[in-house]
Amino acid sequence: FRNAVTxxxxDCNRVEIHSARFKSRVWPLTVISxxxxxxxxxxxxSFDDDDEEDVQEPIPLIFRDYESIAESTKYTLEYLRLGWMFHLLQTHVCHHRSKFHSKWVVNMDIDERLVYTGPFNLKHYLRSMPSFIGEISFATNRVLKTEQxxxxxSSYAQLFEDMFFLKHNKTTEISWYNLKGIIRPELVASLFYHWSYFQFEGVRVMSVPRxxxxxxxYRNMNKSALNGNWIENYNGTLSETRLAxxxxxxxxxxVKKRVKYVYDQRIVRCEEIPEWLTSRFRRELLDCKFRYE
Incomplete structure (x- = not known):
């Protein structure tokens, strides 16, 4: 609260417009204007202009629908009826929201990593695509995640030991079983989980060479889970591989920075909040405690 922030x-390429920077403050409460x-x-x-790692990930400026003071989402309860198929609804919500503000959308899960080994970088590769390409599909290999x-x-030492991208490295061959796609949303009508199901007329899908x-x-080995027998679709040979x-x-x-942000928190003391704020807002809204409580 009241800290200086920039x-x-x-621009549309996520290149910073340095001349547009604006000095602001966190006020009121947790609002940054x-x-x-x-x-x-x-x-x-960013809270520290000299530390580039302090800069938060840029987010797109888009128009969204609001009801009262909260963004409206109509799909929460559908999971009770659809089970894991609910994922398809989530995918389409993301797909339609990203139309016309994101040129490409990576349709992958948090336990997946896109490994680009081509010339220059992925951005350059995407920009080289013809205008009629609505999806580029990538083959996958799977890393056996044998522990949860x-x-x-518990501790940062234990955190380091349990980072699964360091701990698990037994890897299958690269296969087109369960491919993943990067979508150009304005050219695609509907998705089927990780790839496009229906494209508009004249739009093509391209398979990216390995x-x-x-x-x-990073895939778990629980045979009772969804597609628990997935390893049967690979040839059985494993190799040790790692990220760059x-x-x-x-x-x-x-990961350490995010964990520190989540766990190194403390309760806000009511004594720390200016009196004009405590007199204006209800205690429940301020979410604070007095030292003697």
Whole structure:
């Protein structure tokens, strides 16, 4: 609260518009006010201008529907009736929201990593696609995840030992079984989980050669889970593979930073909040406790 913060603005390519930076403050409560800027498609904030790692991931500026003071979502209860098929609804919500503000959408889960091994970088590769390509599909290999991630954080030493991208490295061959796609949303009408099911007229899907890239999927070995017999679709040969060392280091730092953000929290003391705020807002809204409580 009341800390100095910098609003940072980005164009459609997520290149920062340095001249548009704006000095603001966290006020009131947890609100950061960033004024409008011409030509801006993404916005982010930072609390330390000298630390580039402090900059939060830019988020797109889009129009959304609100009811009262909260964004409206109509799908929460559907999981009770649809089970894991609910994932298809989630995928389509993401797909339709991303139309016209994201040129490409990576349709993958949090336990999957896109490994690009082609020339230059992935952005350059996507920009080289003809205008009629609505999806590029990647083959996958699977990393055997033989243990579950602990439910609770105990220590940073234990966290390092349990990072599954360091711990699990036995890998299948790269296969087109259960491919994953990167979608151009305005060219695709509907999806089937991780790839497009129906494209508009004249739109084509392209399979990416394995030498260009693949998806690394950390998959559990629980046979009672959905598609628990997945390993039968591979040839049975396993090899030890890892992510690129430089990326592993960045990922380790990012995980530690996120865990620290979640767990290194403390209760806000009511004595720390200015009196004019405590007299204006209800105690329940401030969510604070007095020292003697």
């Amino acid at each position: 609003c940072r603005y980005y 960033c004024p409008r800027r011409i030509g801006v498609e993404y916005v982010s904030v 991630v602990p439910e609770r954080f 030498r260009i890239g693949h998806v690394r999927y 060392p430089s990326f592993e280091k960045k990922l380790v730092r990012a």
